């Protein structure tokens with residue numbers, strides 16, 4: 397996979413003025429390089445505003461969640477149809493914030509993945525173990541279950557619009573723990589293996605797997621150069637245009653070295 401991905405998850409941050417400034421700075425800092433797919437995922441209320449600013453730039457718009465119905469009596473929820481209408485191409489699903497703080501189950505996340513893909517959105521399914529699970533040597537078991545249940549019943553025809561983000565919960569945000577590139581590579585291999593068992597070796601080889609968890613301009617290159625790490629999902633540092641663009645730059649450098657090596 398020569399293409400690299402850099403995805404910014406703004407989570408529940410920014411007000412309108414900040415979202416405007418941040419997206420404008422990212423748009424202005426993007427070159428014409430197309431070896432990196434760059435996605436920003438602002439909060440729902442600013443999708444429209446950010447989408448307008450990104451128009452004509454090489455940055456795609458993504459959402460942080462959706463509700464798995466087209467429309468109806470689901471007060472406070474946002475449908476895939478609405479996301480498409482706002483220009484979203486990507487949606488993050490099953491983020492650990494939603495799994496662990498809002499109690500989302502693998503079954504519910506599976507409904508979202510299916511509906512997102514059926515609607516034509518690119519779904520980024522987040523998976524990852526907690527610190528307790530890692531310490532108890534359950535990482536593989538947890539990843540297997542999240543993939544097995546989260547991807548249940550997917551039509552093989554939609555798989556090209558699916559990517560997986562490995563985000564060890566213990567390495568996200570200001571937890572104080574950092575995963576090593578080696579740990580990321582190992583988990584990505586587990587994910588690819590399980591995916592191959594579910595959907596066949598060819599699909600597993602082309603599956604895009606991102607790493608997320610305290611990635612910054614200093615360590616981005618070390619993750620991106622690992623075999624099987626196709627992209628980076630960034631929380632904290634996606635709120636700073638300079639830092640975010642520095643990670644995009646690391647992605648471009650890696651993508652170029654892959655082309656040169658081929």
Ligand code: PEP
Nearest residue numbers: 568569608609610631632
């Ligand atoms: C995230 O929450 O998806 C994430 C990767 O956060 P951070 O980069 O801040 O660890």
